Amino acid sequence: MTLFDGTTLPLVAAPMAGGATTPALVTAAARAGALGFLAAGYRTPEDLAAQIAAVRGVPFGVNVFAPNPVPVDPAAFRRYAASLAPDAAALGLGLAGAAPVEDDDHWAAKTDLLLADPVPVVSFTFGLPPATLVAALRRAGTVVAQTVTNRAEARAAAELGVDVLVVQSFAAGAHSGTLTPSVAIPEVPLPDLIAGVRAAVSLPLVAAGGLGTAADVASVLTAGASAAMIGTALLRAPESGASAPHKAALADPSRTETVLTRAFTGRPARGLRNGFIERHDAEAPAGYPAIHHLTAPLRRAAAAAGDADRLHLWAGTGYRHATERPVATILAGLAP
Incomplete structure (x- = not known):
C-alpha cells in the first residue's frame, strides 16, 4: 500500500x-x-x-x-545591495535605488x-x-x-x-x-x-x-x-x-561542495558553492522575501548568460x- x-x-x-x-x-x-x-x-x-x-x-x-x-533591516538591505553592485554590473544591471519588497x-x-x-x-x-x-x-x-x-x-x-x-x-x-x-x-x-x-x-x-x-x-x-x-x-x-548552467554545474567535477547560505534569498538554502556565495555569504542579511527579490534579476541574468558563478545552484548533498x-x-x- x-x-x-x-x-x-x-x-x-x-x-x-x-x-x-x-x-x-x-x-x-x-x-x-x-x-x-x-x-x-x-x-x-x-x-x-x-x-x-x-x-x-x-x-x-x-x-x-x-x-x-523575515523582515529585512533597511540599513542592512542597503549595504547588501551596494555590495552586490559589482556582480550586477558584470551582468549589465544596476541596483541603485533598490528598495525592499515584502510580499x-x-x-x-x-x-x-x-x-x-x-x-x-x-x-x-x-x-x-x-x-x-x-x-x-x-x-x-x-x-x-x-x-x-x-x-x-x-x-x-x-x-x-x-x-x-x-x-x-x-x-x-x-x-x-x-x-x-x-x-x-x-x-x-x-x-x-x-x-x-x-x-x-x-x-x-x-x-x-x-x-x-x-x-x-x-x-x-x-x-x-x-x-x-x-x-x-x-x-x-x-x-x-x-537552467542549462545549473544542470551543467551539477555534473561539473570541479564543484565538490554544497553549503547552506542566505546570500541569494535571505533565508537558508543549500546549493553548490560558487563565487557569489564566497563573496557574499558572510555579509548577507536575514530578510525573506526582500533579499530574494533583490537578487532575482541578477540570478535571471546569470542564467541567461550561462554564468554559473553568479547563479543559485540549488543542490542537496546527494547531488552527485x-x-x-x-x-x-x-x-x-x-x-x-
Whole structure:
C-alpha cells in the first residue's frame, strides 16, 4: 500500500520552485508510479491554475509557501545591495535605488484557487497555515501535508490537523522549510530525524533531504517514513526546467561542495558553492522575501548568460547522483 491514492511507489517528486519543476516532470513522475508536486512558489495564481490544468488526470500535489516573513533591516538591505553592485554590473544591471519588497507570494489568491478548484494533495512550506484553512482543504477532499524540520515543528503541525508530514533534513537542496530560519539547522542524519519525529507524532511521514540512491530510500523507509521525496536527483532529467548552467554545474567535477547560505534569498538554502556565495555569504542579511527579490534579476541574468558563478545552484548533498536520464528511469532506480 502506498501513501497517496493512485501511486504505486513510495516516492514523491519534490516541488522545486523557480522553474525546475514543470508539468512534464510532474506527469512523468506520476506515470512512473510516484506522486509529482507542482511548485506554486514564485508563480502567479494564473500560472499556477494553468499548471494544475496541465496535470489533471494523474496523481499530483501542489506546494505553497505559507507566509513566515523575515523582515529585512533597511540599513542592512542597503549595504547588501551596494555590495552586490559589482556582480550586477558584470551582468549589465544596476541596483541603485533598490528598495525592499515584502510580499506574501499571492498567498490569499493561491489558497482561494486551491479551495475553489481542489487538488489531490496540498503541502505547505516555510510557515504553518491557519487551522481553518487546513480544515477547509480537508473538507474539499484534499490531503494536507506540512514540511517540518524537527520534532517541535512536527507536533505543531499535527495540532493543526494536517494529514501528512514532510520531514526535511539539513541535507536538502534549495530552501530549508524550517519555521525558524534565524536558528541554525542541526545536522541530524535523515533516518535519525525520521525516527525522532516518528516517536513524537503518529502521522504518516515523507522523508526529504539528500536522497540519491536506492539505499538512501531504503534507509528512511526502514526508519519509519511512508515515502521518500526526491528532488536534486531529478534536476538533470530532460523533463526538468532547471537552467542549462545549473544542470551543467551539477555534473561539473570541479564543484565538490554544497553549503547552506542566505546570500541569494535571505533565508537558508543549500546549493553548490560558487563565487557569489564566497563573496557574499558572510555579509548577507536575514530578510525573506526582500533579499530574494533583490537578487532575482541578477540570478535571471546569470542564467541567461550561462554564468554559473553568479547563479543559485540549488543542490542537496546527494547531488552527485543527479543524472541526465528520464524521470521514470531515475525513479525506477530509486524504488525499493
